[in-house]
Amino acid sequence: MPSQTTNLKKLLILSLMIAMDVVLSPLFRIEGMAPMSSVMNVIGVMLMGPFYGTIMAFVCGVLRMMLLGIPPLALTGAVFGALLAGIFYKIYPTVYSAMFGEFLGTGIIGSLLSYPVMAWFTGSRNGMYWFFYTPRFIGGAVIGSFVAFIVMKKLANVPTFQRIQAMFFNVKVGEEQHVTS
Structure with missing residues (x-):
């Protein structure tokens, strides 16, 4: 059973990941794409696992909607990508499987679910169709996943990253390495 200190550390790491995602996403944004969100999703799930990674994506999506005026696309893309990654x-447990989950969740499922959400949000279906968001979501997921791949190859050998990852996955450092190629 995790101690209060371990739970506090997990919440602290989750908070730091949320802060980095919220700050970095608008800085490295391509119109209609959010590749940095995909970068953070892949890194987040590999560091913290699916539960905390999905919470990170959800909270970041809500914060981007509230603070930056991003439409609900911030949720439809990021949450499904993080969950499947x-x-x-x-x-x-390889970086490739997390990348594939991000591609499938954000690029395909998130983009297809964005159509009914945005049709409801805007109150109009004019000019939109089911695959309207798919090219941009796939582009952002692919770009972000490859950037995450490069970052994860560097982080895999960083002792602090390994210790944090071991804390979330409840293993001893060196017992099982989750970041593999």
């Missing part, structure tokens, strides 16, 4: 990473 985390599930795929938990089943097969």
Whole structure:
């Protein structure tokens, strides 16, 4: 059973990841794409697992909507990407499986669910169709996943990253390395 100190550390790391995501996403934004959100999703689930990674994506989406005026697309893309990246990473712990989950969750599922959400949000279906958001969401997920791949290759050997990852996955450092190629 995790101690109060461990739970506090997990919440602190989650808070730091949320802060980094909220600050970095608008800085490295391409119109209609949020590749930095995909970067943070992949890193977040590999560091903290699917539960905390999905919470991170949800809170970041809500904060981007409230603080930056981003439409609900901030939620439809990020949450499904983080959830599937985390599930795929938990089943097969490699950076490639997290990247695939991010691509599938954000690029395909998130983009398709964005159509009905935005049709409801704007009150109009004019000029929109089911695959309206798909090219941009796929582009952002692919770009972000490859950037995350590069970052994760560097972080895999950083002792602090390994210790934090071991805390979230309840293993001893060196017992099982989750970041594999």
